[in-house]
Amino acid sequence: MLPAGESRTKSVVSAPERSLVQRMDALERANEIRTRRAQLKRDLKAGRVTVYDVLLEPPSFVETAKVFDMLLAVPKYGRVKVN
Incomplete structure (x- = not known):
């Protein structure tokens, strides 16, 4: 208990x-990062980029991304495999 009056x-x-x-x-930088990440996810899904390359030498816009989100973009990898 606190003393009376405190x-x-x-x-x-x-x-x-x-x-x-x-x-x-800041908003412009954030939008640029989101746009580039979305393009990377499309490239992963299409097979133009491998997740191995992204994880081995991540571009600057991916360094703060969640690995979970990047792996979900890889074909044949769903939530169960990624977890």
Whole structure:
């Protein structure tokens, strides 16, 4: 118990303030990464790229992607095999 008159306070940590230009730049980068990942998944599905090459030398836009999501794009690999 806390002594009389004292209360617990929670400190709220928030993201730093960003200008409109900074937010738009971040959004543009995120959209570019999503677009390139989607193309890579299509290439994996079509067999133009192998998952071996992607995992061995990942492009910069794949470095933060989940391996699970990349493996799901490979033909004949579903959720059961990927898990």
